[in-house]
Amino acid sequence: MSCEKMEGRILGYLNGRLNESERLEVEKHLASCAPCSVRVHEFRAVSGLLDELPVIEPSPEFDLRARARVAAEPVKESWWAWLRVSPRVAFAASMLLLAAVWMGYYQRPQQVQLPWNNPVEADAQMMQDLPVLEDHDVLSNFEPLKDLPGKADDDSDNVQQQQQQQQQQQM
Amino acid sequence: MVRTDVQLMLDVKAGDEASFELLLQRYRTPLVNFLFRMVRNREQAEDLAQEVFLRVYRAREDYVPSAKFTTWLFRIATNLALNSMRDTRYQKLEVSIDAPVTVDAEDGDERPLDVAEKHPNIEQHLVEDVRVKMIRHAINKLPEKQRAAVLLHKYQELDYTEIAKILSCSESALKSLLFRAYEALRVELAPLVAHR
Ligand SMILES: [Zn+2]
Numbered sequence: 001m002s003c004e005k006m007e008g009r010i011l012g013y014l015n016g017r018l019n020e021s022e023r024l025e026v027e028k029h030l031a032s033c034a035p036c037s038v039r040v041h042e043f044r045a046v047s048g049l050l051d052e053l054p055v056i057e058p059s060p061e062f063d064l065r066a067r068a069r070v071a072a073e074p075v076k077e078s079w080w081a082w083l084r085v086s087p088r089v090a091f092a093a094s095m096l097l098l099a100a101v102w103m104g105y106y107q108r109p110q111q112v113q114l115p116w117n118n119p120v121e122a123d124a125q126m127m128q129d130l131p132v133l134e135d136h137d138v139l140s141n142f143e144p145l146k147d148l149p150g151k152a153d154d155d156s157d158n159v160q161q162q163q164q165q166q167q168q169q170q171m
Numbered sequence: 172m173v174r175t176d177v178q179l180m181l182d183v184k185a186g187d188e189a190s191f192e193l194l195l196q197r198y199r200t201p202l203v204n205f206l207f208r209m210v211r212n213r214e215q216a217e218d219l220a221q222e223v224f225l226r227v228y229r230a231r232e233d234y235v236p237s238a239k240f241t242t243w244l245f246r247i248a249t250n251l252a253l254n255s256m257r258d259t260r261y262q263k264l265e266v267s268i269d270a271p272v273t274v275d276a277e278d279g280d281e282r283p284l285d286v287a288e289k290h291p292n293i294e295q296h297l298v299e300d301v302r303v304k305m306i307r308h309a310i311n312k313l314p315e316k317q318r319a320a321v322l323l324h325k326y327q328e329l330d331y332t333e334i335a336k337i338l339s340c341s342e343s344a345l346k347s348l349l350f351r352a353y354e355a356l357r358v359e360l361a362p363l364v365a366h367r
Contacts, residue, residue, distance in 0.1 A: 008346040011324070011353065017331075042357040049306050049335060049360055050325050058203045066195060066221045068229045141342035 001029045014044055069162050176240035184231045191231075196223055201327060202248055208322050209252040211311055220254060223248045239333060246337045249319050256315060302363065309359040317352035324349055 006029060012018045013026045030037050174182070174190070176197070182190035202223055207216035225245050311319060316338060323334045335345045359365055 007350045008343065011346070011349055020308060039357075042364050043353050044363040046356045046360060047325070048367055049356075049363055050310075050321070052303060053208070053306055054303065055204055056213070057223065058199050058220070059213075062199065062203065062217050062221070065217075066199070066224050067192075067219050069225050070191070073225070136253055137315055150185065 003029075003033060003036055006039075010043055011034075012038055014040065014047060046069075092162050177236040180227075180231070180234050180240060183238065184234050191228060193229070194263040198224075198244060202244070203346075206248060206252055206321055207326065208307075208310060208314075208326075209249075209319065215255065219248070220253050222251055226251075238336065241327070241329060242333045242336050245323060245327060245329070245333075249323075249337050252319070253315055286318060305360065305363060309327070309356050312359060313352050313355060315353070317348050317360070320345060321352045321356075 009018060009022060009026050013023065016153060018026065123159065174193070176194065179190040179194050179197075183194070190219070192325060199220065202220040203216055206223075207213055207218045210216055210219065210270065211218065223244065246291065297312055313321065320337060323329050323337060331342050335342045338348075340348070
């Protein structure tokens, strides 16, 4: 091994960071090269001198100031961060969402599912649903409702009406 | 069980302020010492160390444990130190670097005596001899990047891969930096080296 290649290995050798084959190569070179041997000895001495530097202790104000500077940081007002740091807000929001979904799901069958084939029966059902429906403008202009004689809450009336209509069509 | 740096940082990210305090306690002394040896001014070193912690705290939301925590921490510290040393505000402190070393002429790396008197280790400060001042002076004379390499390698016991990442250089460039630094140190400290 060359002296040049030793440059990248001396510190690793001193710190025991070389693998077995690298270490043996270095030792073989040192056995036959006086300048490198001197260098290794002196680098070891330098390393020892660096160990003599005392460690200083941070001042008592250090922690106080570090904490104060961190505490002075503005809180990030991101929506997700807000939910994350406030479990109660997150809980309230999820309950609100759950309630909205539940109400929407519960109301939908009454408004949408009208599997009536008989128009009269469908209209009667529509009248019963009036308190649930909210869009009064639409309902007041709803043509089929105007033709109804009154609130049809008796199925026998409907049957009689149907029979009358059928008789009129036959005549 | 002791939590790792990465675990503590992830806890800070999740909003746990107490974990940040633990990181502060774990790294305050290594950081202040590293920065003190870099910038040679104690007050400035403490100010920079606080800045390092502040930046770690600010980055908590985006923290991803891709590199070792110490690599990240000392990369921030090294960059802050190098920047501040180029800052004109502190230029005056570096004027005396090449002045001969004497016991009472220091490079501005000691606090005024009235502050030192309050320090519990006052005796240690007073008996700090020419020897230690010579070692400090030799480190101070190293070019910035060599100095950072020596300090990270010698005192933080980081491996070559980590130090290379901190200094943004290749591992072979780092080995070259360290070699040249030790060459300079053995010349500068020749009188002390000869007696070891
Ligand atoms: Zn050689």
